[in-house]
Amino acid sequence: MDTTSVWRTAAPATGFGMLQGDTQCDVLVIGGGITGVTLALLLAQQGRRTVLLEAGEIGSGTTGHSTGNLYVTLSQGLSTVLSRWGEQVAREVVAERRAAMEFVEAQAQGMPEAAFRRCPLVLYARSVRDQAHVDGEIQALTRIGCPVRREDRAPAGLPPARGAVLVLPDQAQFQPQAYLAQLARRAAQAGAAVHEHSRVLEIDTGARVAVTATGTVKAGEIVMATHSPKGVHLVHAEMPVHREYGVAFEAPPGNTDIGPGIFWWHGDEGLSMRTLEQQGRRYLICVGQEHKPGAHNAKAALMALEAAAASYLSPGPARFRWSAQNYRPHDGLPYIGRDHTGCFIATGFSTDGLTWGTAAARLIAAQLAGQRPAFGERCAPGRFTPIKGARNLLEENLTTAKALFKDYLTRGQKEHLSSLAPGDSALVEFEGESFAAYRSPQGELFAVSPVCTHMGCKVHWNSVETSWDCPCHGSRFRPDGSVIEGPALKPLRRKPIALG
Ligand SMILES: Cc1cc2nc3c(=O)[nH]c(=O)nc-3n(C[C@H](O)[C@H](O)[C@H](O)COP(=O)(O)OP(=O)(O)OC[C@H]3O[C@@H](n4cnc5c(N)ncnc54)[C@H](O)[C@@H]3O)c2cc1C
Ligand code: FES
Incomplete structure (x- = not known):
């Protein structure tokens, strides 16, 4: 099924080139959604040497698949923040989100397509x-x-x-893809080096080096604006x-x-x-x-x-x-700022991230400029609120644990792999080995390990988007095992299959 969104179908291609070779910069922003692009623009305007690496195209993540609404309240309800955090924080949430909405409005002037x-x-x-x-x-x-x-x-x-x-x-409300494409052009004009089709495959958080298939970036600071941070982070739990x-x-x-x-x-x-x-x-x-x-x-x-x-x-x-x-924070507030890896992260936006992503970019830009915005302290990823979020956390960890241990195998014999019809998929165990198999409409058979490379949960088939999806923290993989989204950095392991 064609799953191009109504936003992405209309906006012209952005056409930024791939990263070629090795480079250095002050700040590496990984991810070309609303968070990363807004941040790249702000950093370039501050005069910082900024590189933005996007795995696909600008907007091809969640931003280009959203609903394009901007609002000061929260989709889960402002009453949840009010009851968990009190009146002062609820007011701060509204003020921060209003400022982000006004930022978008100011940027969208002179962008009729937005x-x-x-x-x-x-x-x-x-x-x-x-x-x-x-x-x-x-x-x-x-x-x-x-x-x-x-x-x-x-x-x-x-x-x-x-x-x-x-x-x-x-x-x-606005056209999120058209807005983002224009904002990325502005970031590039302001001096940011923007690269599409440049997936980060490895991150050395200590040395602050990111590796893609065609080059590396050594940075003073790394910001993971990847919707969910790449690798293993405490916030995933x-x-x-x-x-x-x-x-x-x-x-x-x-x-x-x-x-x-x-x-x-x-x-x-x-x-x-x-x-x-x-x-x-x-x-x-x-x-x-x-x-x-x-x-x-x-x-x-x-x-x-x-x-x-x-x-x-x-x-x-x-x-x-x-x-x-979407990734829902356990206590109602997003996670924005430096986490235990030493990198900056921006996540937990629920379905409110066009505004939160803009707010996150503004907060991180201020923090990188040496400021300590008060709302940034509220959203620090390392905050610990055991009472405020404990119930939610426990319920989720239970689901995660179940997904780790439940046996989802659907078929048990190798013959089924050879008889897999075009467009069909199966999780198969044969001679002690597990396969996640899919035959494309053109007849090509793909077999990969069903074990998610993030933290080892078992992936499940998504028939609408022809992908293997992980129930634990949302990593998704193509039939050939390559990563689509989520915290996983490495592809599902390809498995050789002899059907003879
Ligand atoms: C159906 C739906 C509707 C929504 N509607 C709204 C709405 O109306 N209003 C609202 O405020 N919010 C909405 N949201 C939420 C909002 O869309 C997101 O929170 C927001 O777009 C997140 O922006 P982002 O930049 O953080 O992430 P993304 O837009 O997902 O951008 C992250 C980027 O990182 C890239 N990336 C990932 N891994 C790598 C890597 N290894 N190397 C390089 N690049 C990488 C991805 O390709 C992606 O482009 C909606 C969410 C959903 C699911
Ligand atoms: S185990 Fe975390 S996304 Fe799969």
Whole structure:
């Protein structure tokens, strides 16, 4: 299935060259998403020698597969931060996120393709149980002084509300891929060396050297702006990872366009909805429920999202389908700053990372300039909040442990490998060896080790994106074993297979 997002299909290629040879710099930024590109721009503007290495293309990670919404609150609810950390921190969260949103707005001036627009955020529920969350959010936002409105019906074109509807005015949305591509050009113009198709394969955190297939970078500082930091980091044990699916439908015919806005329908069948006008077409974009990577049926998840959208919104045909994953912090705040490896990391953004990623870049740029922003201390990766996050942490570690030990083998004989049909996959054990096998539609058979190279969990097949996905910390691999995303640096080991 083609899983190019509606954002990436429209934005022109960025065309930055690969790293060639060995180089040195003040700061190496690994990752060309919103965090890395924003940071590279800020560092170049500070006059620092900056290199940005992106494994794929600018935006090809999560940023180019998001929903393009910017807001001061949090998708999990500001009430979670309020109850865990108190009023002062909740105010700081909103202030930091508002400043990041205004930064994006300022950058987007003169970028018509970024399609930045101010709009309201609307949150509502369709059941009594889910209404408690909406009421809690109205209270939380009011308590910290956000100008929230309470309305009694959902906007026209959306399924009806069960109770009060929260309206937070003056939030924003944009075209994340187009914005990022332009920002990367600005970073390069400001002096940053930006390289695409330059995957970092090894990092020597002590010597501050990163190795790619075509060169090395020796840096004074390394920033892992890779969504989840590469290698083994303490934060991996604290961050549940979830995969979400997005679909861009042709907008419903007639006058049922819901207009500009961030529309969150909270609940079991909940959806995040927004509209987009792009290249003369109108779309309705829906993003659905969260799923554990490698522990759900990807096709079923996508079908459920399309079915929910069809029954409640009656959109036109689905034109784009994509998916991406998020990493949720255990105590509600992201992890931004230097961690025990000596590198800077920026992660735990949940589904709020277009704003958090921008905020993280601003905080890290300030820290590298010798400042100590107060909010940076709050988000320090080494913070320890055993009571605030213990329950979540334990539940997640349990899932991780189960995934390590559960036997997911689906077939037991070598004959099955030879009879694997094009497009089919199998986890096979034969003569004491495990294989994760896949036959491409062209007939080529790939067999790799099913053991994730990050910390040894077993990978599972993702039929929508033809990848082997790890349920533990979200590493994903192509059928040939090469890394797509997540903390793993090394590919799954290729296994020779003699089918005779
Ligand atoms: C379905 C979905 C919808 C979302 N919608 C929103 C939204 O509307 N608003 C919002 O605020 N947030 C949203 N989010 C969250 C947000 O998209 C992310 O938190 C944010 O984009 C993360 O940005 P990033 O730069 O940190 O990571 P990424 O955009 O993932 O960038 C990391 C980059 O690092 C590169 N990389 C990885 N490994 C290496 C390596 N070894 N060498 C070199 N490069 C490497 C990757 O290729 C990637 O391009 C959404 C998330 C999901 C899953
Ligand atoms: S991602 Fe950590 S073990 Fe696979």
